[in-house]
Amino acid sequence: MNVFDGPNGLREFLDPRNSPPLPLVELPEDLNPFRKLGVRIHAKLMYLLPLLTIKALPALSMLLEAESRGILKDVHTIVENSSGNTALSLAVLARIFGIRHIVAMVPWDIAPGKLDLLRVCGVDFQLQRESPDSPSGIELARHFGNQPGHFSPGQYDNDANPRIYEELLAPEIWEQTKSKLTVFAVGLGTTGTLVGASRYFRRQAQPVTMVGVICQPGSAVPGVRTEAKLREIEFNWQEAADSIVEAGTKESFRRSLALCRAGLMAGPSSGFALAGLLKYLQEKSETIGLDSLRNNDGEVRAVFICGDTPLPYLDKYSTHLEASDF
DSSP states (O other): OOOOOSTTHHHHHHOGGGSOOOOEEEOOGGGOTTGGGTEEEEEEEGGGSTTSBTTHHHHHHHHHHHHHTTTTTTOOEEEEEOSSHHHHHHHHHHGGGTOOEEEEEEETTOOHHHHHHHHHTTEEEEEEOOOTTSOOHHHHHHHHHTSTTEEOOOTTTOTHHHHHIIIIIHHHHHHHTTTOOOEEEEEOSSOHHHHHHHHHHTTSSSOOEEEEEEEOTTOOOTTOOBTTGGGGOOSOHHHHOSEEEEEOHHHHHHHHHHHHHHTOOOOHHHHHHHHHHHHHHHHHHHTTOSGGGOOTTSOEEEEEEEOBOSGGGHHHHHHHSOGGGO
């Protein structure tokens, strides 16, 4: 009946392992220019998690692992570098573990709506402007996390991040596609989703092409990184990806807008993943063709990840798009 009651009701509600699988929705033909070529594209709606962001998965996973190792016993403050969603998730979930103080290093150009959400969820944030003469937000979080009573989950090198996608997200998608999946696309931020999903999919008999989408140099999309910024990541995302494609700001927000108007309230990082997937399919169709991506039914079955909603970034749509887009 999807009811969570009793003294542990809230904790059980916030744990995605206790909920039904999140929807996997096929895009209509007007959003899928390759449909007549036998390509079916599905959106995995991770923004329907209780905290409205996919980052709730690694946040909970990292806290549970730390609790199991006894690390949280004397912790009163969690410190993490974040573009926003992981910090938000940690702020809510840490309360279940008796920790109420969250400090986040966030980028100086973070969306105002995201800052408002961090305030609502009780996050103390420090705006970080990149400089070659000062430590990065990741380095600062690691430093402060080593202080007595502090803990930094370290989403950029903590294996509990990719592990939750390997154990939960990838098997769910595999089952929902009836083992017919052939292409998986996701934007790269911490790279945990790509790394974890690749571990699972590469153990299956049906080959799945892993497409990692990175931000074009000079572009800015919330939650994802350029190739230069990905050098800060400890995970071996290069090995996890079969193909890397770039996407930019405008195309990501335009794809997000199209998804929202179709009925999927998917944010700019979702539009980013879809833009990257479509670029990959276009490149394949123009070079060697799509046959290598087909399953035994003769179809290309593709899934891209919708990580959060557009709501924290509403001001950015009018900033990045033209009046004609609306």
